[in-house]
Amino acid sequence: MKAIVVMFDTLNRRYLPPYGCTSTYAPNFQRLAERTVTFDNCYAGSMPCMPARRELHTGRYNFLHRSWGPLEPFDDSLPELLRELGVYSHLVTDHQHYWEDGGATYHQRFSTFELFRGQEGDKWKGHVPSSTEGSPPPSAHTGAGAHQGAHDARRQDAINRQYLTDEADHPQTKVFDAGIEFIETNAAQDRWLVQIETFDPHEPFFSAKRHKEHYRRDYDGPDFDWPPYAPVSEPPEVVQHARDEYSALLTQCDESLGRVLDVMDAHNMWEDTMLIVCTDHGFLLGEHGWWGKIVQPWYDETIHTPLFVWDPRSGVRGERRSALVQTIDLPATLLDHFDGDPTPDMEGRSLADTVAADHQIRSHALFGSFGGHVNVTDGRYVYMRASVSPENAPLEEHTLMPTHMRARFAPEELLETELAAPFPFTKGVRPLRMPGTTFGNLNAYDFGTLLFDLQQDPQQLDPIVDDDIELALADAMVELMRANHAPRSQFERLGLPFTGPVTGEHLLAQRQQRLVAASIRT
Template sequence: MKAIMVMFDSLNRRFLPPYGCDWIHAPNFQRLSEKAVTFDNCYAGSMPCMPARRELQTGRYNFLHRSWGPLEPFDDSVPEMLRKAGVYTHMITDHQHYWEDGGSTYHNRFDTYEFFRGQEGDRWKGRVPAPGETLATDHHAALHRQDRINRQYLENEADHPQTRVFDAGIEFVRTNADRDRWLVQIETFDPHEPFFSYDRHKAHYARPYDGPQLDWPTYGRVTETAETVQHVRDQYSALLSMCDASLGRVIDMMDELDLWDDTMLIVCTDHGFLLGEHGWWAKMVQPWYDENIHTPLFIWDPRAKAKGQRRKSLVQTIDFGPTLLDYFGVAPTERMEGHALGQTVASDTPVREAGLFGAFGMHVNVTDGRYVYMRAPRDASNRPLDEHTLMPTHMRWQFTREELKRAELIEGFPFTQDVPVLRIPGMPFGAGNAFELGTLLFDLETDPGQEHPLEDPQIELRMINLMLELMRANEAPESQYQRMGLPAHGPADLTHTRLGRAPPAEVPWPSGEGRQLAGQK
């Protein structure tokens, strides 16, 4: 028994042919859907990148207890559990966040790993400032400078870190195809921004354009023209087509080596990316709309041999780890909230009624697969909001001394296995104000574009109580109930409903042919 997980970053399901997109060049995703099961109701959980990877490894939601950060000493790690059970685990990635302060404990859970440099603002190639040039103190400006330097070393597609990741992944599989009991995680940062690709992929989306060249949109409201929005979407699409070509190499290899009989294949992502929808760019500064949180998922399980079929059951990222454990005959821990998906792949057996999702300090969200409820904080203070950690690091830096002066050691939770944790007043990771954005309820059956928020207190109340059930199962801290204006014990009632905010902003879509090419109906 062997397993291959191919993981992309920021892969938007609405840009994929198996999910109804008929204009993008992605034949290998379509080919994959004919060789595997396609999930129609997969949702991410904890956002963004490293919180998603924490729940992938631990089978637990992350976002109610802490923001971006490493694996904790008390966490159950699926790669480590597999390794201890005699399954060889290997990770290949160009995702530089694993090597930053806030991700530094994930890759060492694998037996071996490989890292390829150069994505985004990866501090890779050194370039001393020229005379008269000063290094920017602004973090984002520094990232952009580093990215410009990195690109000078990636002129050929063969040199691109995505290409090198898939080269190494294919090498690992070819080297070990005749061995048993291994897992390889082939993980690329793409199609995450910046949307840097090559002419052969851009040719699929060539159109007249004389505006500013932009492949790295800011996180915030769309202020650009419709033509520039379309240009950015074309840049994203070209990079997605490059990802599709890399995926095709994996499928070709599985065909050539006849691996389908004994090798599980999971193709997934951590989240999507907003490209002008709802009047927003990117993520983390707006509610978690469907384009960002409703993710693509494909699974081939050689035990079930189901292919070319759809699955409607609601599944989440927290299920991926337990699925791998089950496949290799390793029992999950009682702390895991996810479920093995073997029977869901085989016969669409449901594993949950509802699922949570969100980012630390932003909306707390719940879906049952039809309705999506986005609960905003009770007031603009967004307090109390506490980090719970024994690894006090943020994304690229350690907690400051001022933050740590406010830390207190408290009794742990059952999932920390009786280990005490630091409780530290926190700040939301994103720049958006969830209170100002308001509480929203959507019916995806009648409003798949989430353009018309519902005002139905009875449906809202049902969704609140589903949310409370999941928060309690997650051992959410008391501060989260206070922040959300929800009862920590017992059911909610109509006094806890709060709908009625303004609908999302109008979207500056392209019109005519451009709108059709952008995949908008």
């Protein structure tokens, strides 16, 4: 048995033909849907990029304990578990966060790996700034440093693109070249997994010119393929241009996907090879008046993700599944494929029976990012619980790997560090506990606690107020948080009980906060 995982970053299901989109040219995604099972109710869990990848290794939520960071010493890791089963694993990727401080322990878990440079602000090609390009950046641990970091990333991206003038040089192209090389080299071998992972269609939406031809319009405005994570202030024609740039890059991704399907056809791999095509999250392209992610709640466009699975054991293809599934289910699914069992710490479950017959494996799904809303859905209703105080306190980070995305924790961040008691999943190890900072600077209090009915309001434009539904979802949220061994501080931050039942008083704790948030939104 073998397995191929094709992972895209920032793949928005609303732009894919199998999910009803008619404006994106993506014939291979349609072809994929005909060869696999398409999931209609897949939700990501821990956000964004590296927290999502930690879930792909560990099969458990991590956003309630820690922000962006590496694998922890006590973490289970899928590739290592597969190695114990005699399965060889190989990673090919251009996702530059793997070789930054906050992601450096992930790719080393694979048997072998290949990394390709040049995506986004990857610190790749060296051009010394001129004296007119600004002063040296301030500390990376300050707000000013974060602003400077964004400026530096855009400057670096402009430099990188100078070396990517041919589509053959594009990092995505090289990733799929290498992935297909691995498949063709090892097609006759057994018990291997390859993860072909591209950063695309993540912003900036940098694609080959020929893919843009599918979206030609009369547009003479500014180049705009890298929207800021901010409210939309651009005119409609610029918003549409950004959407077209995203679609063009998605079309390039579609062509790369087609190459994988071709090689599976050529080697008749459908008989013994599992195929999973997935993503970490989506992206707001003007919906809700926002660009991006992280700086606003995790709306449907960003958290309700596409998922396609071919399981040669059941042989089901061309069908859809309504069962509620999540990213945390993929490790257990792959272990099951190779006759392995999930570890006791894994919260995800194998999708084998769900692929075969739409077997339900959960009633509710939890999701969020560190310090933001904690969210739960039953597939119809989505409940976004905000902090009960504007200070968003208490918020505590628990880690033995104190690094941010691109920097180590500063000494001043560690001054209040203490050893916490072990969690059940830390294998007896006491993690460090320290004051935490909301990832993405989202103040969930300002947005307020929100409840949406996706059946009546799929665009999530009109929050509803229904105490019975809210109480049921709050109860499910608490149950999942307790099962995840969330720290007491998270319950206090959200005004939820660490022990005992959820009551109407816990809903009243949000009433004033909702009024404040509503006034801010309007």
